[in-house]
Amino acid sequence: MSRRYAILAPGHFAHDAKTAHGVIAYSADETVAVIDPASAGRRVREAVPYLRSDAPIVGTVREALAFAPNALLIGTAPKGGALPPDWRAAVLEAIDAGLEIVSGLHDMLGDDPELSAAAHARGTRIWDVRKPPHTPIFSGAAYEVAAPTVLFVGNDCAVGKMTVALELARAAERAGKKAAFVPTGQTGIMIAGWGIAIDRVIADFAPGATEQLVLQAARSHPDVIFVEGQGAINHPAYAPVTLALMYGAAPDALVLVCDPARAHIESYRTPTLAYRELIRLHEALLATVKPARVVGIALNTRKLDDDGARAAIASARDATQLPVDDVVRFGPDALYAAIAPHLRKGTPCAE
Amino acid sequence: MSRRYAILAPGHFAHDAKTAHGVIAYSADETVAVIDPASAGRRVREAVPYLRSDAPIVGTVREALAFAPNALLIGTAPKGGALPPDWRAAVLEAIDAGLEIVSGLHDMLGDDPELSAAAHARGTRIWDVRKPPHTPIFSGAAYEVAAPTVLFVGNDCAVGKMTVALELARAAERAGKKAAFVPTGQTGIMIAGWGIAIDRVIADFAPGATEQLVLQAARSHPDVIFVEGQGAINHPAYAPVTLALMYGAAPDALVLVCDPARAHIESYRTPTLAYRELIRLHEALLATVKPARVVGIALNTRKLDDDGARAAIASARDATQLPVDDVVRFGPDALYAAIAPHLRKGTPCAE
Numbered sequence: 001m002s003r004r005y006a007i008l009a010p011g012h013f014a015h016d017a018k019t020a021h022g023v024i025a026y027s028a029d030e031t032v033a034v035i036d037p038a039s040a041g042r043r044v045r046e047a048v049p050y051l052r053s054d055a056p057i058v059g060t061v062r063e064a065l066a067f068a069p070n071a072l073l074i075g076t077a078p079k080g081g082a083l084p085p086d087w088r089a090a091v092l093e094a095i096d097a098g099l100e101i102v103s104g105l106h107d108m109l110g111d112d113p114e115l116s117a118a119a120h121a122r123g124t125r126i127w128d129v130r131k132p133p134h135t136p137i138f139s140g141a142a143y144e145v146a147a148p149t150v151l152f153v154g155n156d157c158a159v160g161k162m163t164v165a166l167e168l169a170r171a172a173e174r175a176g177k178k179a180a181f182v183p184t185g186q187t188g189i190m191i192a193g194w195g196i197a198i199d200r201v202i203a204d205f206a207p208g209a210t211e212q213l214v215l216q217a218a219r220s221h222p223d224v225i226f227v228e229g230q231g232a233i234n235h236p237a238y239a240p241v242t243l244a245l246m247y248g249a250a251p252d253a254l255v256l257v258c259d260p261a262r263a264h265i266e267s268y269r270t271p272t273l274a275y276r277e278l279i280r281l282h283e284a285l286l287a288t289v290k291p292a293r294v295v296g297i298a299l300n301t302r303k304l305d306d307d308g309a310r311a312a313i314a315s316a317r318d319a320t321q322l323p324v325d326d327v328v329r330f331g332p333d334a335l336y337a338a339i340a341p342h343l344r345k346g347t348p349c350a351e
Numbered sequence: 352m353s354r355r356y357a358i359l360a361p362g363h364f365a366h367d368a369k370t371a372h373g374v375i376a377y378s379a380d381e382t383v384a385v386i387d388p389a390s391a392g393r394r395v396r397e398a399v400p401y402l403r404s405d406a407p408i409v410g411t412v413r414e415a416l417a418f419a420p421n422a423l424l425i426g427t428a429p430k431g432g433a434l435p436p437d438w439r440a441a442v443l444e445a446i447d448a449g450l451e452i453v454s455g456l457h458d459m460l461g462d463d464p465e466l467s468a469a470a471h472a473r474g475t476r477i478w479d480v481r482k483p484p485h486t487p488i489f490s491g492a493a494y495e496v497a498a499p500t501v502l503f504v505g506n507d508c509a510v511g512k513m514t515v516a517l518e519l520a521r522a523a524e525r526a527g528k529k530a531a532f533v534p535t536g537q538t539g540i541m542i543a544g545w546g547i548a549i550d551r552v553i554a555d556f557a558p559g560a561t562e563q564l565v566l567q568a569a570r571s572h573p574d575v576i577f578v579e580g581q582g583a584i585n586h587p588a589y590a591p592v593t594l595a596l597m598y599g600a601a602p603d604a605l606v607l608v609c610d611p612a613r614a615h616i617e618s619y620r621t622p623t624l625a626y627r628e629l630i631r632l633h634e635a636l637l638a639t640v641k642p643a644r645v646v647g648i649a650l651n652t653r654k655l656d657d658d659g660a661r662a663a664i665a666s667a668r669d670a671t672q673l674p675v676d677d678v679v680r681f682g683p684d685a686l687y688a689a690i691a692p693h694l695r696k697g698t699p700c701a702e
Contacts, residue, residue, distance in 0.1 A: 203557045
């Protein structure tokens with residue numbers, strides 16, 4: 001049965017509700033309403049112009065129920081991943097109305113005694129998207145995957161790594177290739193209906209969990225595998241997840257996704273890295289296990305106008321001599337065509 | 352109450368029982384017997400010459416009970432960390448005899464229905480050393496710690512990073528400094544009685560858990576903090592843990608611990624890195640967040656004779672122009688004296 005989502009994103013929808021935006025933009029499931037008192041009365045596309053949806057934004061769960069949702073999706077992931085106390089009442093109200101709860105929070109709502117008892121009593125389900133399965137330690141089996149594997153890395157969190165992976169997968173399909181998208185975070189999992197939130201896996205097992213995802217994608221014999229990226233290699237908190245994807249996915253090529261306006265990693269004082277430094281650092285690490293090169297750069301130029309975007313793209317191209325584009329603003333076909341010839345299987349290091 | 356350990360390491364004690372060896376060498380708790388049919392009838396120092404213990408090695412839990420242990424320690428950590436099926440009977444026999452169970456396995460023995468029911472019925476305790484507490488996301492508070500912080504990194508797992516940290520902490524104390532040892536793995540926790548097994552922490556939280564350990568160590572106002580290292584930066588499975596320690600501990604200096612005989616990372620085909628490559632890669636990563644330099648190298652020359660060890664040390668010194676020694680073979684005082692002048696607080700990157 002397909003889902004009809006009410007998306008809960010109080011106070012966040014117009015700004016940083018990245019899960020909500022991703023699901024609205026890319027999921028096959030329909031979003032019938034968004035709950036955010038700060039934007040109530042507007043339509044989705046009015047609050048977030050690049051989302052092509054006329055779904056209404058309302059102030060409460062009660063109002064959202066008028067649009068007949070069958071699931072409540074937690075549409076933003078607060079830092080640390082706990083359920084904010086004032087959202088609890090909204091979740092309970094949705095359970096009471098018989099909605100399935102879909103959550104990407106670190107805190108497992110299904111393990112919360114009050115919420116799980118309420119869902120059980122009402123006969124509805126809590127899907128904790130981030131709950132990882134048990135997976136083995138990295139084995140090296142990913143080195144034997146036949147399809148070239150592309151990993152997305154970036155200059156910060158939340159710059160559009162998942163979006164670029166999804167857009168390039170569409171472009172590959174349009175070019176006649178069978179493309180597999182590998183979800184590694186909560187939004188990607190909600191969109192694709194499978195995957196593992198690698199940031200939620202026990203550190204020792206994170207590369208192995210990534211490897212299992214690539215092996216699973218390979219079973220459908222794709223021509224190319226696009227692995228959603230996470231974090232950034234110099235992110236003080238999330239870099240271990242980035243490195244787990246780099247070694248665990250055993251990529252043959254990298255695509256760098258950057259927001260050129262970011263000066264610092266999230267709220268840290270750590271400066272973001274320049275393109276060439278990012279390329280050098282990722283390639284130096286992978287060269288020690290299985291070499292792979294950065295084959296293209298996707299810029300997120302959302303904060304710029306068209307001229308500004310073109311200037312940023314030209315500047316990145318000058319600095320790196322690589323194909324550069326904004327796949328949201330200008331479409332993914334040109335960047336895909338530019339990188340496609342460089343998607344070939346590589347081999348791991350061996351003495 | 353102090354512990355009197357029977358250490359369970361069937362088939363492994365003479366070779367790779369790194370937890371058993373670490374506890375025997377450095378814990379204040381006494382080991383009264385080792386259980387390993389493969390070495391039964393010998394003494395500890397006969398099976399593992401560098402351990403100065405006359406404790407007997409026996410074949411069964413029953414025989415070990417004659418030496419009046421009050422705790423059974425799981426003395427080796429199989430890859431993946433699950434309890435091998437044939438060890439279950441031994442653990443149950445120890446519980447039945449009223450012994451506390453001390454385990455560093457990934458699988459939580461306290462969550463095992465049969466073992467936890469048995470322990471409950473017998474009124475004894477299961478201490479799952481690796482069970483992590485809830486800790487916050489990395490905040491940057493570690494940057495404000497007053498004492499210089501030293502992190503140990505290496506060319507592979509199980510090369511002696513914990514041992515070198517403990518030996519240099521002893522040398523610092525002998526030199527009149529107050530030194531704090533920060534345990535980040537199961538053996539270190541068993542020895543020091545506190546700490547967090549960072550490899551068992553959810554990936555997103557691993558740098559934050561490391562930061563909490565450093566903050567806890569700082570509360571006793573040490574002159575220097577030595578943080579136990581884990582894994583290796585090009586370990587296909589465990590590198591994310593290494594990186595979590597590098598960013599989370601916010602070190603001011605690194606000490607490189609290498610076994611020069613290792614050609615490959617554990618059982619992977621990944622080659623180990625040369626000294627200069629290791630130094631370059633660690634320093635390049637830390638330069639993006641908080642710069643720190645490698646200030647010395649500790650070699651594990653266990654497989655060499657004295658002449659071979661001296662040659663390996665000279666070769667590493669030539670290649671790197673850094674202080675190099677084997678702190679087990681030649682004692683830690685010389686290496687500590689050589690690195691001490693370089694232990695100064697650094698500052699994180701900022702634009």
